[in-house]
Amino acid sequence: MDPSTAEAKHLLAFIERVERLEEDKKQVAEDIKDVFAEAKGTGYDVKILRKIISIRKQDKDQRREEEEILALYMAALGMAD
């Protein structure tokens, strides 16, 4: 594709937007690692921290799922939510 066409520029714009966002994501992932490293330096057991976070996440997910099934039940019973 001729890179000077408007078409090519349009395409490149999308690609570069994604690439920038992926850079951001990578950066955030590194920030998370840094926090764990800092916690470890303060004496915390990283494995336990991860497990706590995982359980808290499951709690949240479970609550969300329960709300969803409630909505499904209400829809099945013809009730607005």
Add this chain to the structure above:
Amino acid sequence: MDPSTAEAKHLLAFIERVERLEEDKKQVAEDIKDVFAEAKGTGYDVKILRKIISIRKQDKDQRREEEEILALYMAALGMAD
């Protein structure tokens, strides 16, 4: 590879074992679909069934995770479990 060598036969044996197991897996997946189809025919809402199953699974996972973190805590405290 010459398919008459012992090497080739050995390789083929692994491949065919996997292929048979994948057939089994596919069969089980179809059985599951059949059960949902039957439930639907009996008047159940398949989406709700799936959601219930999903929540029950989360319950089980959560219980398992809680046991794991308990074990981690006990290990951290130097207690056998």
Add this chain to the structure above:
Amino acid sequence: MDPSTAEAKHLLAFIERVERLEEDKKQVAEDIKDVFAEAKGTGYDVKILRKIISIRKQDKDQRREEEEILALYMAALGMAD
């Protein structure tokens, strides 16, 4: 829902049938992993094994499709197959 009603028992029966089948499926999936692990221990490259299996699967699908097309032609020509 009152879990003692026939309705609830009926529902639970479906759910438990699916759960049992999902257990089976999980078990078969683990068996497949075990075979790959064994092959790996024998010196095979698992990634390549997977590739071979995938290609064989494609071949089979293609052959099946060609047979179906052949059957269609034969039917169109009024020939039994």
Add this chain to the structure above:
Amino acid sequence: MDPSTAEAKHLLAFIERVERLEEDKKQVAEDIKDVFAEAKGTGYDVKILRKIISIRKQDKDQRREEEEILALYMAALGMAD
């Protein structure tokens, strides 16, 4: 653990920092999906876009690696880079 202790607050602070960062990461991931969705709406084939991005990433990694090798050679030859 008594959640009112300084210790518990300290722990919670780490956990919440990680949780916030994970929220951020999730948000960025969604932004990426949005860009792809927009590109799709403009007529692009998302699969191809992903392929292009993947190739560009490989190129970049390769270029970086080549620069590193070059630096190694130059260092081995006693040349500053």
Add this chain to the structure above:
DNA sequence: TCAGATAAAATCGCGC
């Protein structure tokens, strides 16, 4: 540094 475990992406397939 590597294997094993874990998590993330991409692809596939179903149901709506």
Add this chain to the structure above:
DNA sequence: GCGCGATTTTATCTGA
């Protein structure tokens, strides 16, 4: 046909 969910593959990460 399109989103959504499930599955599979790929990448990342941790512990030995």
